[in-house]
Amino acid sequence: MSPRPTIKTIAKETGLSTATVSKALNGSPQVRPDTRDKILDVAKKLGYEMNLSGVQLRTGKTHQIAMITVISSPHDDEWGGVGYAQLVYGVSDVLHDTPYRVVQYQASSYEESFDIIKRIVANRKADGIILPGTRVKDKRVEFMQAQDFPFVTYGLTEAEVPHAYVDTHNQRIVSICVERLIAKGHKRIAMLNADMVLMYSRDRENAYRQTLQDAGLKFDPSLVANGELTPAFGREQFFEMSMFDDPPTAYFCANEATAMGVLSGFHVRGYEHGRDAVVIATDDLNVSQYFSPPITTCYLPISKPSQVLGEFMLKLLNGEAPEKLQKLFVPDLIERSSDELRK
Amino acid sequence: MSPRPTIKTIAKETGLSTATVSKALNGSPQVRPDTRDKILDVAKKLGYEMNLSGVQLRTGKTHQIAMITVISSPHDDEWGGVGYAQLVYGVSDVLHDTPYRVVQYQASSYEESFDIIKRIVANRKADGIILPGTRVKDKRVEFMQAQDFPFVTYGLTEAEVPHAYVDTHNQRIVSICVERLIAKGHKRIAMLNADMVLMYSRDRENAYRQTLQDAGLKFDPSLVANGELTPAFGREQFFEMSMFDDPPTAYFCANEATAMGVLSGFHVRGYEHGRDAVVIATDDLNVSQYFSPPITTCYLPISKPSQVLGEFMLKLLNGEAPEKLQKLFVPDLIERSSDELRK
DNA sequence: CAACTTAAGTTAAACGTTTATATTTTTGAC
DNA sequence: GTCAAAAATATAAACGTTTAACTTAAGTTG
Structure with missing residues (x-):
């Protein structure tokens, strides 16, 4: 040899x-x-x-794209990483025929993810960073901007300076879903949403309030829940809210896992979808078509944004301006249930 | 600065x-x-x-662990990569405090994955390889052994020379589940299994035949289906088999996605779980507890084998012998339904 | 105390690239 | 043909690290 x-x-x-x-x-x-x-x-x-290490030593180019994921506890909640995982696949796919590889960096908290980013930037451990799970005010984004380090976020932020991002059009999603529910006669619409430190949660809540207001409905804070978007969360919230004097007739879930949890709660309590209440969700894995019953969702296959995430990263590394690399995807409404409560 | x-x-x-x-x-x-x-x-x-590239240039050590995943079409089937994804997380987690990182290599076919492995080995692009989805006769395994390249598989093979592996105890899973169904009075038990080129599919089918034979039941090839373990596969197979003159009364699914598909088929056809038929599955995401209804599963949290995968890799890189690094996990039976057909 | 061993450091080369600078070759004008 | 300018190629240093080979100082032994 x-x-x-x-x-x-x-x-x-x-x-x-x-x-x-x-x-x-x-x-x-x-x-x-x-x-x-x-x-x-x-x-x-x-x-x-x-030989990449030869190149790297000489030029500093690592040919690595760092993908930061924050998972609070990888052991407890097995469903947790699923969303991120699909992101990694999409990005890897785009980078397939380039010398770049995706390298996984896993953090268990926002703070730790910030530390990891600092280390990556300080030691030039990657050529670029992909950051999902952006916050309203995101120190990590500000830091990378200050250091002039290439990055693309999956999610918006309230940054002073524009940066490259990909996201779903959260306001549109909410208005599409909530307007539909209102049109179907629902007046008590619960929203099961992610943690409010996340940008997209805030956007969704704002859109939710706005849509209700436009329809002349009152906003009731007790119908909004925030937490980790797991089946467990969905089920618990259903258990709580269904005990209200004036319980919701519709549950709008921020992802499929949560929706599955609500449906599970339905099953436990003997609720029937379409008779006692309905569930509608945002969907990126398209697995809700196999729920019992299948539910109506706003669907955007996660492969789409993740591909663009990879493409934007390549363009960024090619010197394109971050403000030109911004894209919002508008999901399709997939009607699988009438979502009208029968009397 | x-x-x-x-x-x-x-x-x-x-x-x-x-x-x-x-x-x-x-x-x-x-x-x-x-x-x-x-x-x-x-x-x-x-x-x-x-500086890792300095080290790498001098010593050849890359500090990268290549994780090979084969996904036939990342776009079509959004559920596809979920299983692998969790593996990546577990491994990353173990490597967290070491200088090693997990690097994702994605192939769309067995052949391509072989090419990728050849390139990784030839150009020393990684220090070790983690290979899930092993085949009965796996050329990739033989190749890595011939090249004396460190690797751990997730799954067994029929290799001449022993190698490091982690796997679930497939025979035990099958005998636990199928014996249970038999004890509950089922005589027509369908098995929804993965492609037969995969080692674990063959092991499972063998165990299935053996368990039936031990109970004095006849093996019926039309009750065995092989394919990609997705919800779509589960549903289709249910549709077909439920039309048999003597349809199965129990569906044993090789993973949760498939089980979800069967349940979805139940819903479409108006089947009721426990009355018309039952579903039982192997489970590693523990999401089946949120199915409607929750089903009985043989559960092994995927975080466990994936952790050990990482640990074995580290030990292998430390010079430990591959034949000492072999582990089979025995899952727990989680009873969520009586699985007895009521008359 | 000469002769040797051991311990603790140093020197310098090497890994595979890229690139500033130097050198050689080619081209074109006269 | 000569000469300068332009084009093509060569030389050598540098990136950060490890390590074989060497040096020096300090013990040890008989």
Whole structure:
């Protein structure tokens, strides 16, 4: 087994210097076309593949994209990471034919994720960072901006300076879903939402209030719950709210896991969907079509934003301006239930 | 902003040579304890963190663990990667306080995954490989063994030479579940299983046949289905099998996604769980407790095997023998339904 | 106390790249 | 043909680390 070829091998083989080889491989215009071809031929013949640590040492380029995920407790809640996971796949997919790889950095809290980011930036452990789970005021975003470090968020923030982001159009989602419920005659609409430190939770709550107000309905804070979007959360909240004197007739869930929890609560308490109450949700895994019963959702396959996340990252690394790299996706309403309460 | 400290900085600061600094940082015995302490102090004071590409260039150590995942089409089936995803989390978690990182390599077919592995090995792009989804005869495993490249599989193989692996005890799972169903009076038990090229599918089918035979029941090939373990697969198979003249009264599903699909089929066709048929499943996300109705499962939280996967990898890199690094987990039966058909 | 061993450090080279600078070759004008 | 300018290629240093080989100082032994 011969040792793996380096530019030195190619240089020896072609009788040229390593400098010329390097330039040829990087497509520099200062090497004659015919010599470039010769070099590329030999490189291919030898099965040459560049040594990333050599490049990295010299240029600082790591060819790594750090993906930060915050999971409070990976052991307790097995469903937890599912959403993030799909993100990783989409991004990996886009980077497939580039020299970039996705590297996973896992934090158990916001603070820890900030520390991790500081270390990545300080030690140039990656060329760029992908950050899901943005907060309204996000110190991490401010930090990366201050350090001029390339990053794309999945989610908006209230940053002074524009940054690259991808997100779903949360306001639209909420208005689509809540307006539908109102049109179907619902007056008591519960919203099971994520933690309010997250930007998208705040956006959704605002849109929820606005939509109610536009329809002349009163906002009732007891119908809004915030927490980790798990099935457990959905079920607990259903148990609580269904005991109210004037319980909700519709549950609007921020994801499928939560919706599944509410449906589970229905089953436990003998509720029937469409008779006692209905569930509607935001959906990115399209698994709600297999619920019993299938529920109406606002669906955006998570592969879409995650692909764009990867594309934006590549463009960012190519020097494109962050303010040009912003995209909001509008999900489709998928009607699977009438969502009208039968008398 | 001062440039990040290197061993040179530490050397200058302490008045020692870079060689001594390097040795001290690596805990070499040929440096006096007090000088070592001094060096470590200065290193901490400066916030020194080793430059991995420097190390890699010199030693060949990449500090990367490659995680190979095969997903036929990341776009179509959104549920697909969920299982793998949890694996990544568990492994990342174990490696958290080590210099190792998990790097995702995604393939769309067995062949492509083999190519990827060849490239990783040939170009030493990682220090070790974690390979889920093993086949009965797995060329990739043979290749890595021939190349003496460290790897741990999630799943068994029929390899000549022993290798490091983690897996669930598939035979036990099947006998636990199928014996239970038989004890509850079921005679027609369907098995919804993964593709037969996968080792665990074969093991499960063998155990299934054996358990039936031990109970004096006849094996009926039309009650066994193989395919991608998605909700869609579960539902389709239910639709087909429920039309048989002598349809199954129990569906044993190889994972939760498939079980969800069967339950969805129940709902569509007006089947009632416990009256018309029952569903039982292998479970690693513990989400089946939120199904409507919750079903009985053989549960092993995926965080467990994935943790051990990471631990085994670290031990392997520490020079431990692969044949010492083998573990089978036996799941717990979680009874959530009587699984007896009422008359 | 000479002769040797051991301990603790140092020096310098090497890993695979890129790139500023230097050198050689080619080109074009006269 | 000569000469300068332009184009193509070569030389060598640098990135941060480890490590074989070497040096020096300090013990140990008979």
